[in-house]
Amino acid sequence: MRVNVTVNGSHETVDDVWEGESLLYMLRERMGLPGSKNACEQGECGSCTVYLDGVPACACLVAAGQAEGRDVRTVEGLAEGQPGDERLDPVQEAFAESGAVQCGFCTPGLIVQSHDLIERNPAPTDAEIREALAGNLCRCTGYEKILDAVRLAAERKAAAK
């Protein structure tokens, strides 16, 4: 089937999508956007988190056909500026600087989920950060550096306003 979807601000038409296919598969395998990671395929790990109409969701649990006419924003769409002259989002910068990225597989999902948290709650408490990230698994960092990164990103975003 054909799916018309806006991804990172660009209107796209994707053909030959299988009816049982996930949004994650369509993004990664048909649209050249491998930033969202494919791990558990059952919503347990959060590494495929994307914005769907502005709300974070596990792309592996959204049927591709459900994205018809919707607006999707992936980790690739968080940086600002034109290709070649991009500026990372403060959440992305904070993750890189804080040592919150080790193998990196969980990072895109954590960044999208953290981005949403700070948008909705500019000064989250540690408990709120833990709750927001409860559905994102990381097997390398022990999470402390990730918490540091979210706190740093929130501070920078607040200072920039």
Place this chain on the structure above:
Amino acid sequence: MDFLRPVSWADALAAKAERPGALPLQGGTDVMVEINFDARRPEALLDLTRVRDLAEWDTADGRLRVGAGVTYTRLIDELGGRLPGLAQASRTVGSPQIRNRGTVGGNLGAASPAGDGHPPLLAGGAEIEAESAARGVRMIPAADFFTGVKRNALEPDELIRAFWTAPASGPQYFSKIGTRNAMVIAVCSFAVALHPGERRVGTGLGSAAPTPRRATAAEAFISAELDWDGRGPLADPAARRFGELVTEAAAPIDDVRGTGAYRRHALAVMARRTLTWAWNDHRAGAPAGSGREAS
């Protein structure tokens, strides 16, 4: 496989009548797992996320009518004060991403014995509004809705339109056993709701029998035992007896999440604790919907 995407409720009912084998799809948090893992290949998916009516809730005749497409996140944010037991249960579902997509309607459709939404619906005396193109609407009490493991009372041409339940008229609590605070399928769960106007206590057990179910003997016992007029203290033996009767209503199995014996023990503890919290709130004159976080 076909992908059906009606935009109106009438079209959705027509599609389900024409294709009874089509699998309704809301947030996808159950259905897509089965498809991703090749555990299920329905002849068609019936995407209901475009049917706007399903994502709305309203009040009618003093009751809440909550569309099958209202997500857990919205239920917590918009109805948490009026449905505190269900909101507590909703907070234990999956993760923020899952709660942003998952719905009570989908929970009812899947009819898992472990579904977190079911015990509060049972305790609160909810009804499920089912509809078909051929026969129209029928109301199914939650207690009659679950017919077996992952089976419900829906006919092949029926869809879940909404659930109806009264706003809390007294304290409500939900409690759940799991290995961590997120991403947990209940080892077992329990919901209690006080209905002071009717001098009645409602209950719901989860993950403790082939279906979610009420503990009717426990309800009858404690409803008669409580000092509704004087709001006197809950006697410890009565609370313990309530827990025992809840346990007797269960028929738990041994599985990967826990043993039947553990589930029985845990149910008795959860029943006694949640009842105590609820009754203490009632004695303190706490307004309905003020239940503490208890999951």
